[in-house]
Each structure stands twice: as structure tokens, then as C-alpha cells.
Amino acid sequence: MDLEKIKKQLLEKREQILKSMEEASKNDLNEKTGVGDDADNVTEELSRETFYRLNQADRETLFLIDLALRKIENGTYGICEECGAVIGEKRLEAIPWVRLCIDCSQNEEIVRAFQQKNEEEMLYNIIPPALGGEEEESKAVPSE
Numbered sequence: 001m002d003l004e005k006i007k008k009q010l011l012e013k014r015e016q017i018l019k020s021m022e023e024a025s026k027n028d029l030n031e032k033t034g035v036g037d038d039a040d041n042v043t044e045e046l047s048r049e050t051f052y053r054l055n056q057a058d059r060e061t062l063f064l065i066d067l068a069l070r071k072i073e074n075g076t077y078g079i080c081e082e083c084g085a086v087i088g089e090k091r092l093e094a095i096p097w098v099r100l101c102i103d104c105s106q107n108e109e110i111v112r113a114f115q116q117k118n119e120e121e122m123l124y125n126i127i128p129p130a131l132g133g134e135e136e137e138s139k140a141v142p143s144e
């Protein structure tokens with residue numbers, strides 16, 4: 001495995017993300033200039049939030065890239081964080097900042113999908129029933 005090559009790849013991708021984030025924040029600033037009324041603060045808050053949300057994937061990748069670079073430095077690069085197995089070279093070439101081997105990442109995806117499903121069900125369950133829910137509600141409150 002050519003660590004120097006991978007390191008270069010990681011640094012290039014890092015640069016690329018930082019640049020695109022910079023561009024995005026510049027555009028964001030340009031949009032804001034010219035707005036000078038009382039709603040200014042609200043607009044700023046909203047667009048900042050949008051900006052962060054849009055860039056969440058990029059920031060995550062950035063974090064993973066830094067992690068991978070650190071691993072190259074301390075000699076743990078290419079080792080699965082979950083099970084300690086050596087991650088396949090092809091996999092690392094495709095995604096140099098990958099943290100898990102194929103098996104573990106598949107498991108993680110299953111767990112994640114399961115958690116998401118549970119969260120959706122929980123959300124669904126806390127929606128009160130449209131009719132006839134009043135009695136249930138008063139029973140649920142403990143009287144002391």
C-alpha cells in the first residue's frame with residue numbers, strides 16, 4: 001500500500017472541500033449584503049443554519065480525512081476501527097478516509113437503518129390520537 005500516495009489523495013480532497021466550503025460561505029455573505037432592516041438578524045441566522053446543514057456531509061468527510069491523516073502518522077492507517085482487521089486495499093483506494101472494513105460498515109449500516117426506523121416509529125407514536133385520546137391522557141398523569 002502506497003501511503004504517500006494515499007496521503008496526497010487525502011490532502012487534495014481536504015483542500016478541495018475547504019475551498020468549496022469557502023466559496024459557499026462567500027456566496028452566503030454576498031447574498032446578505034444589501035439587507036439592512038430589522039429582519040437582518042433572522043435572515044442571517046437562517047442562512048447560517050442552512051449553510052451548516054448543507055455542508056454537514058463535507059464537514060464529516062473533513063473530519064474523517066483528518067482522522068485518516070493522523071492514522072497514517074501513527075501507523076494505524078488501514079485498520080478497521082471496529083474489529084481490527086486490515087481493510088482491503090481496493091476499498092481504501094476508493095474511499096481513502098474509510099474507517100471500517102466492509103463487514104463492519106455493513107453492520108453499521110444495518111444498525112443505523114434500524115435506529116432510524118425506531119426513531120421514526122417513536123415520532124409517530126408521540127403524535128396524539130385525533131379522537132378519543134383525552135381519557136388515556138388523564139390516566140397517564142400520576143397523581144400525587
Ligand SMILES: [Zn+2]
Nearest residue numbers: 080083101104
Ligand atoms: Zn471490521
